[in-house]
Amino acid sequence: MTVRVVLGVSGGIAAYKVCELLRRFTESGHDVTVVPTASALEFVGAPTWSALSGKPVATEVWTRVHEVPHVRIGQSADVVVVAPATADLLAKAAHGLADDLLTNTLLTARCPVVFAPAMHTEMWEHPATQANVATLRRRGAVVLEPADGRLTGADTGKGRLPDPAEIFELVLGVLDRGADASQDLAGRKVVVSAGGTREYLDPVRFLGNRSSGLQGYALARAAASRGAHVTLVSANVTLPDPAGVSVVRVETTQQLRDAVVAATATADAVVMAAAPADFRPTAVSDAKIKKADDGSAPAIELEQNPDILAEISHDRAREDAVIVGFAAETGDATGSVLELGRAKLARKACDLLVVNDVSGGAVFGSADNEAVVLAADGAAVEVPRGSKTALAHVIWDEVLRRFAD
Numbered sequence: 001m002t003v004r005v006v007l008g009v010s011g012g013i014a015a016y017k018v019c020e021l022l023r024r025f026t027e028s029g030h031d032v033t034v035v036p037t038a039s040a041l042e043f044v045g046a047p048t049w050s051a052l053s054g055k056p057v058a059t060e061v062w063t064r065v066h067e068v069p070h071v072r073i074g075q076s077a078d079v080v081v082v083a084p085a086t087a088d089l090l091a092k093a094a095h096g097l098a099d100d101l102l103t104n105t106l107l108t109a110r111c112p113v114v115f116a117p118a119m120h121t122e123m124w125e126h127p128a129t130q131a132n133v134a135t136l137r138r139r140g141a142v143v144l145e146p147a148d149g150r151l152t153g154a155d156t157g158k159g160r161l162p163d164p165a166e167i168f169e170l171v172l173g174v175l176d177r178g179a180d181a182s183q184d185l186a187g188r189k190v191v192v193s194a195g196g197t198r199e200y201l202d203p204v205r206f207l208g209n210r211s212s213g214l215q216g217y218a219l220a221r222a223a224a225s226r227g228a229h230v231t232l233v234s235a236n237v238t239l240p241d242p243a244g245v246s247v248v249r250v251e252t253t254q255q256l257r258d259a260v261v262a263a264t265a266t267a268d269a270v271v272m273a274a275a276p277a278d279f280r281p282t283a284v285s286d287a288k289i290k291k292a293d294d295g296s297a298p299a300i301e302l303e304q305n306p307d308i309l310a311e312i313s314h315d316r317a318r319e320d321a322v323i324v325g326f327a328a329e330t331g332d333a334t335g336s337v338l339e340l341g342r343a344k345l346a347r348k349a350c351d352l353l354v355v356n357d358v359s360g361g362a363v364f365g366s367a368d369n370e371a372v373v374l375a376a377d378g379a380a381v382e383v384p385r386g387s388k389t390a391l392a393h394v395i396w397d398e399v400l401r402r403f404a405d
């Protein structure tokens, strides 16, 4: 089925990046109508939008009036994406102004609407903009948090347009779930940890593990597409930042623990998808450790790292928070994969445990996953082999069910 996408573009320098977003939609077979504002055309001209979308482009309601475009474009859309969304456009949308084709379209659209704001930090943080964002979110729109980083000039801060490839993924996620279920995590604050920690031996060497971060990033992306405010604590992952997600970067288990504990204080849910190293060297050499001439190798003494999942589950910052762990099990003489999972769920005292059978190392770095989600209340949900995104949505469904309890 061809999806009808309306791509609204308002007047910000990030408009040039949206050409790539447009290409991703058209190359995957979607029908895209670009509706730029007049000021957007100051940054990227109509011929570019028209050539890339294969359609005429209008900014005003006075073009092809007989087709009643100010009503038809919005009514027939499956999703409206506004990227970049400027402070001015957000203000107009929040107040229902309709002085050009894009703002008219926003009033007539009944499908999911995604705004990807981009502006200077001061404009984003201004109480007027924040109030407008809150209004739009309350009405069911997805308003992504801007990314952190280099802004138009030499300055840096929050306000960048998220990676176009990640906006594309998020929009697909919103479309997958349809208008009704799409924002069921709106207003929820969630924390996701992802990746594998590194425990340094010296400035260049570390002990690490095979976690790719794919499952944690899929969880963060899925939660953001369902409207949650997501903090992603990321340990040594090289994937692009998911759109609309605040990313905190860490390296070691201790740093991961500190970041997770800090973010958990106010969180409705925490999902520990990271693979923190259980052990760290007792001493980290300041200088690179040299090879000995006699051919001997240094002995590495290890000590235990904190168990973050057990800590946040036992000493709960919020009694009503839902805490989710992962268990990578292979099964052994002491029990099956599921028996070991049940025992781990009890030991860690979390609410849900996602149990993966990792015999043979199958899940690491793979786009697919299969799992059983065990609950402290005795429930078990089997998730057949499928994408990590599909598993992420099942996990959020189970979390959401526990919010309602």
Ligand code: CTP
Binding pocket: 253, 272, 273, 274, 275, 276, 277, 278, 305, 306, 307, 308, 309, 310, 324, 325, 326, 327, 328, 329
């Ligand atoms: N975890 C954690 N802190 C650690 C180790 C693990 O928070 N130091 C979390 C992981 O993020 C995961 C869960 O605990 O959600 C299970 O991790 P796993 O390594 O399977 O469990 P362990 O406690 O290390 O148990 P085992 O003895 O089976 O290795």
